Amino acid sequence: MKKIEAVIRVEKLEEVTEALETFGCPGMMITHIEGHGRQKGLTEQFRGREFKVNFLPKVKIEIVVRDIQVDKIVAAIAGLAKTGEIGDGKIFVYPIDDVLRIRTGEKGEAAI
């Protein structure tokens, strides 16, 4: 099992989550975050003075999937979230030791 953690543009969230539904991902976690990678700086204005904001709004999607699904899903997210401009985001993949469904006590892949 792997956890896929994708940090993407806010405006790409709808498209990506919709695609994830078609892969049959049963659950996902969405967090609005602020941060930066290499891309820095969003210009805002405050009473006529321009200023750079270091942290940009992004969304983070976290899903836990079976090993065989990982490549397809990562490719799908990357394809949809890409605009080609700086600031498209990153995808991280982590190994998962175990999963427990609290209600039933199921463990491992059955609990995903």
Added chain:
Amino acid sequence: MVNAGDTAWILISSALVLLMTPGLAFFYGGMVRRKNVLSVLMQCFIIMCVLSLQWVLVGYSLSFAPSKGFWGGLQWFGLNGVGLEPYADYAGTIPHQAFMIFQAMFAIITPALIIGAFAERMKFSAFLVFTLLWATFVYDPLCNWVWGMGGWLRNLGALDFAGGTVVHINAGIAALVTAIVLGRRNNLEKNVPTPHNLPFVVLGTGLLWFGWFGFNAGSALAANGLAVNAFVVTNTAAAAAGLSWALIEWLRNGKPTVFGVCSGVVAGLVAITPAAGFVSVIPAIIIGLLVSVICFIAVTVIKPLFGYDDSLDAFGVHCVGGIWGALATGLFASKLVNPAGANGVFFGNPKQFFIQLLAVGVTIVYTAVATFVIYKLVDIFVGVRVDEKSEAIGLDLTQHRERAYTILE
């Protein structure tokens, strides 16, 4: 002769009506997604700036100077001759400028109502040009026809106490036209936009209800019995409509919602507006109870059926509620309430209903055509809609380089 009590009431009423526009800003601002809230607040506030100037320079003269057919004349340009003595044709007991500034607030809120139809997708520059042209070529002439000295709808005997046709049907039809020609927001089917801050909607509704006392009771243009009648029926109709909307939801969807009560209250206020100075309290209850039924059908059945994206239901509430109010005035008006008015159908004068119908029809046709032409002109020269990416990112950042909320401090 200037009467101190009347003048005080009109000044207070003017301030009350001005407050409706920030109220509307929160009412609408709460309904949009968080990425667009500032754009709506901005549109409402810039209208207060732009139209205040347009009004004292040309708007008041075009609207209220004795009619030259299409418009009033330009003899009151820059308030030339609009002084501190009463102008008896409009209001004999308050300074002419008090009448002028009271009317200014109506000229401000009317184009602001249209924002509800094109929220979340209109370019700010295009919005400014559109609003200025619309105020000058749609609001000002219509205002002159209905309220101006020698205006032809006024001479026909159409009753519109505080702006059912001039404000609500007018703005509501313009809303429908812009919603249709501008097209739907992207991704509506997959991602139904939900209000990002319902407490803002409640706050806005509260301010609108409060300000509406100035709008309707102030339209008596004096601190007198008629103003009291307008005040009482305004409150009554709003209450009946808010309750009625909640009950409809309760019966149909299983739960009454806060959003529903707010929608009902505003619909009730809209519907009582043309009638406030002509009907008594029992008709006000009927007008309020029924407007929610009619508007509820408009926004939950008719809108999805035709598929136009009137984002915040400016047409569904203001035009539909306004038409019901204008026609209800033709049904329930009574000379017992206002000897200067007329009797409606239920008081033995069926003709009044047809005069009301004509005034509504004229407003719809003129406003629809003129709004369409203005829209097309602005689209050719400025381009009305933001590009797809800006719409996805949101108007706050792309049009104003500001954000309403941050996650970190």
